[in-house]
Amino acid sequence: MIxxxxxxxxxxxxxxxxxxxxxxAWRSRRQFDDLSRxxxxxxxxxxxxxxxxxxxxxxxxxxxxxxxxxGAGRVVVNDEPPFSGxxxxxxxxxxxxxxxxxxxxxxxxxxxxxxxxxxxxxxxxAETGTLVVTSGPGRSRLVTLxxxxxxxxxxxxxxxxxxxxxxAGRSTPPPAMITLISGPxxxxxxxxxxxxxVHGPKRFIVILYGDED
Amino acid sequence: MSSVSFKDFRTSAARAIAxxxxxxxxxxxxxxxxxxxxxxxxxxxxxxxxxxxxxxIRSATLARLADHLEMFEQQARAAGSHVYWARDAAEAxxxxxxxxxxxxxxLAVKSKSMxxxxxxxxxxxxxxxxxxxxxxLGEWIIQLAGEPPxxxxxxxxxKTREQVAELFSRExxxxxxxxxxxMLTAEAxxxxxxxxxxxxIGISGANIGVAETGSVVLVTNEGNGRLVTSAPPVHIAIMGxxxxxxxxxxxxxxxxxxxxxxxxxxxxxxxxxxxxxxRDGDPDGPREVYIVLLxxxxxxxxxxxxxEILQCIRCGACLNACPVYQEVGGHSYGVPYSGPVGAxxxxxxxxxxxxxxxPHASSLCGACLDVCPARIDLPRLLLKLRAEEVREHMLTPxxxxxxNAVAFVLRHPRLYRALTGLGRIFQRPLARGGLLRLPRRLNxxxxxxxxxxxxxxFRSMWNEIKDGQL
Ligand code: SF4
Numbered sequence: 001m002i003x004x005x006x007x008x009x010x011x012x013x014x015x016x017x018x019x020x021x022x023x024x025a026w027r028s029r030r031q032f033d034d035l036s037r038x039x040x041x042x043x044x045x046x047x048x049x050x051x052x053x054x055x056x057x058x059x060x061x062x063x064x065x066x067x068x069x070x071g072a073g074r075v076v077v078n079d080e081p082p083f084s085g086x087x088x089x090x091x092x093x094x095x096x097x098x099x100x101x102x103x104x105x106x107x108x109x110x111x112x113x114x115x116x117x118x119x120x121x122x123x124x125x126a127e128t129g130t131l132v133v134t135s136g137p138g139r140s141r142l143v144t145l146x147x148x149x150x151x152x153x154x155x156x157x158x159x160x161x162x163x164x165x166x167x168a169g170r171s172t173p174p175p176a177m178i179t180l181i182s183g184p185x186x187x188x189x190x191x192x193x194x195x196x197x198v199h200g201p202k203r204f205i206v207i208l209y210g211d212e213d
Numbered sequence: 214m215s216s217v218s219f220k221d222f223r224t225s226a227a228r229a230i231a232x233x234x235x236x237x238x239x240x241x242x243x244x245x246x247x248x249x250x251x252x253x254x255x256x257x258x259x260x261x262x263x264x265x266x267x268x269x270i271r272s273a274t275l276a277r278l279a280d281h282l283e284m285f286e287q288q289a290r291a292a293g294s295h296v297y298w299a300r301d302a303a304e305a306x307x308x309x310x311x312x313x314x315x316x317x318x319x320l321a322v323k324s325k326s327m328x329x330x331x332x333x334x335x336x337x338x339x340x341x342x343x344x345x346x347x348x349x350l351g352e353w354i355i356q357l358a359g360e361p362p363x364x365x366x367x368x369x370x371x372k373t374r375e376q377v378a379e380l381f382s383r384e385x386x387x388x389x390x391x392x393x394x395x396m397l398t399a400e401a402x403x404x405x406x407x408x409x410x411x412x413x414i415g416i417s418g419a420n421i422g423v424a425e426t427g428s429v430v431l432v433t434n435e436g437n438g439r440l441v442t443s444a445p446p447v448h449i450a451i452m453g454x455x456x457x458x459x460x461x462x463x464x465x466x467x468x469x470x471x472x473x474x475x476x477x478x479x480x481x482x483x484x485x486x487x488x489x490x491x492r493d494g495d496p497d498g499p500r501e502v503y504i505v506l507l508x509x510x511x512x513x514x515x516x517x518x519x520x521e522i523l524q525c526i527r528c529g530a531c532l533n534a535c536p537v538y539q540e541v542g543g544h545s546y547g548v549p550y551s552g553p554v555g556a557x558x559x560x561x562x563x564x565x566x567x568x569x570x571x572p573h574a575s576s577l578c579g580a581c582l583d584v585c586p587a588r589i590d591l592p593r594l595l596l597k598l599r600a601e602e603v604r605e606h607m608l609t610p611x612x613x614x615x616x617n618a619v620a621f622v623l624r625h626p627r628l629y630r631a632l633t634g635l636g637r638i639f640q641r642p643l644a645r646g647g648l649l650r651l652p653r654r655l656n657x658x659x660x661x662x663x664x665x666x667x668x669x670x671f672r673s674m675w676n677e678i679k680d681g682q683l
Contacts, residue, residue, distance in 0.1 A: 005286075005298040008454065008508045009279045015516025019276035023269040025462035029258035042479065079496075101496040108444070108497065112410060128479040137494030141443040145436060163465040170461055173292070174426050174488045176498055177442070180468075182480040185436040187398060189351035189367065191238070191374050192245050195398035198350055199405065200436030200483065 043129025079138030117147035222570035249477015288427030292489030325349035326418025363543030415441035419452035531581035
C-alpha cells in the first residue's frame with residue numbers, strides 16, 4: 001500500500017506546472033544613515049522603548065536606573081554576554097537573582113514571578129525596531145517571555161538594516177528557537193482596542209551600547 | 214464537513230445585515246485593518262517589486278512543491294523533529310491524538326491556527342478526553358462562546374466588549390465590568406498563564422515552513438505562539454503542505470508583507486522559528502517536536518486551474534477589502550475560511566456542489582486582487598468556479614432555456630430593439646422614479662435596485678445627434 005507521504009508527494013508532482021528558475025533572493029532596498037536612530041524610532045512607534053548609550057558601563061548604569069524605577073525585586077538573567085561573568089548579586093544586592101541554567105531552583109517558576117528578565121540579542125533590525133533572540137546554552141526562552149519587563153542589552157555592532165540584510169548574513173544551521181521581537185506583547189482582539197501585555201512582557205526595553213571605537 | 218447552499222448563505226447574510234451591532238463591528242475592524250495596511254506599505258521601498266517577488270516565489274515554489282517538501286522533511290528530521298504526513302483531516306487528527314495519548318496528555322494549549330480549525334481538531338481532542346485551550350485571546354473568546362472564527366486574523370471581531378465581559382465573568386466566577394478592556398485582557402492573561410504552565414502539550418499551526426532548515430515559523434502578537442512552543446514539554450505543529458518557503462531569504466519576503474498586509478504592523482510582535490526540540494544545554498524548550506504536514510485536498514490543486522489559491526499567505530487583506538465580506542461577515546461563509554479567499558478555498562477543499570453559494574458571494578469588483586500581497590487573481594478564480602458550477606449542475610432546464618434565449622436576443626440587434634421597445638411599455642406598472650420594483654423572489658433582502666429602461670435608448674438619441682437633429 002502506498003504511504004500517505006508518497007501519495008501526497010506523487011499527487012503534488014503529477015500535474016505540477018513546468019518549473020521556471022526560482023527567483024533570485026530579494027536584496028534589501030534600505031539605506032539608513034543612522035541605524036540606531038531608526039531602531040529607536042521604530043521601536044517607539046510600536047510601544048517599545050529604546051535608548052543608545054556610549055559604552056557597556058553606561059549600559060549597566062542605565063540598567064541600574066531602570067531596575068530602581070521598576071522597583072524590581074526578582075530578576076532573571078540569561079547566562080550570556082554581556083552578563084556572564086558579571087556578579088549581578090554583588091552589584092544589586094537587594095535583588096533576588098536567578099541565572100538561567102546556572103542558579104539552583106526552578107527557572108520556569110522563577111520567570112513566571114519575575115519582575116524583569118535580562119538578555120542580549122543576536123541581531124537588531126533597524127527598520128522595524130526588531131530584536132532577534134535565540135535559544136542556546138544559558139539562553140532561556142522563558143526569560144524573555146514570562147517576565148513583566150524584558151530588558152535587552154545589545155551592542156550597536158549587531159544592528160542591521162532589515163529582515164533581508166539579516167537573512168543574508170544569517171549563519172546556518174539555526175538554533176532550536178529564533179524569535180524576532182518587535183515591541184511588547186499586545187492584542188486588539190476586543191473591539192480593536194489595543195491592550196498591552198497579553199501573554200508576554202508588558203514592557204520591552206532595549207539598551208543599545210557602543211562597542212566600537 | 215462544511216457546506217453552504219444558496220439558502221444557507223441568504224439566510225445568514227440577511228441576519229448579519231440586519232444586525233446593527235455586528236455591522237458596526239465589522240465596519241470598524243475592517244476599516245482599521247485597511248488604513249493600517251495602506252500606511253504600513255507606504256513605508257516600504259519598492260513595495261510593488263516586493264509583491265512581484267512574493268508572487269514569483271510562491272508560484273516557483275508550488276511548481277516544485279514535492280522537492281521542497283522532501284527537503285523540508287529531511288532538514289526537520291535532521292534537527293530532531295518528527296514529521297508526519299496526513300492526507301486528510303481524519304489522518305491529521307489521529308496523529309495528534311496518538312502523540313497526545315503517548316505522552317499521557319490531559320491538557321493541550323493551542324496557539325491560533327486555521328489548519329486546526331479546518332480539521333476540527335478541538336472536537337476530536339475533547340472526545341478523547343483531552344481539554345484543548347485556545348490561547349490567542351480572540352480564539353479563546355470564541356471558544357468560550359462555542360463559535361467558529363469570523364475573520365482569519367481577528368477571529369472574534371464580531372464580539373462586543375459586553376459579550377466578552379459576560380464570557381469572562383462566567384470563567385472567573387464573578388462579574389467583570391465591560392468598560393475596562395485592559396482589565397479584561399489582564400484577567401485572560403492570568404487565567405491562560407495557569408493553563409500554559411500546566412499544559413502537557415502545545416499545539417500550533419505554521420505560518421511558514423522553511424525548507425532549507427526544516428524550521429516552522431509562527432507569527433503572533435500576544436506571545437501565545439512563543440508560549441505554546443516554550444512551556445509544554447511537547448510541541449505539535451500542523452502545517453498545510455503549501456506553506457513552504459524554500460529559503461530564509463524567501464521567508465523574509467513573506468514576513469515583510471504578512472503583518473503589513475494584515476494588521477498594518479511593520480512586523481507582528483513575535484515571529485518565532487522552531488527548528489527541532491531543545492538542544493543539549495538549552496535551559497528550557499520542548500523535548501519533542503512533531504510536525505504534521507496536512508494535505509486535505511491541497512496536493513490535488515497543484516497544477517489545476519485553481520492552484521493560484523495555494524499561493525495565499527493568509528493575511529486576511531482580501532476580507533477587509535471585500536464589500537461583500539463587510540456586509541455579510543465571516544460566519545455567512547460557513548467555517549473556517551471566509552471572504553474572497555474562503556469563497557475560493559472552501560468549495561475547492563470541501564466540494565463545489567456542497568458550497569454552491571460561495572463563488573457568488575462576490576461582486577467581482579477586484580478589490581481583493583488589488584490588496585493581495587501575492588497578487589492572487591481571486592476574481593478570476595471565482596468566475597472559474599461559477600463557470601464550472603453552471604457547466605456541472607447549476608442551471609435548471611428553465612434557466613438554461615432563458616439563458617439561451619437571452620444570448621439569442623443579444624446577438625440580434627433588431628430583435629433586441631423590438632423587445633426593449635415592448636419593455637418600455639410593459640414596465641410601467643413596476644417603475645417608480647426611474648427604478649424598477651423587483652418581485653420579492655428576485656430581491657430577498659429588499660435592497661436591490663434596478664434602473665427602469667430609459668424613455669429613449671442611447672442609440673436612438675445618438676442617431677439624432679449624428680444627423681444634427683439635437
Ligand atoms: S488571498 Fe491574498 S489577500 Fe487573501 S488572505 Fe490570501 S494572501 Fe491575503
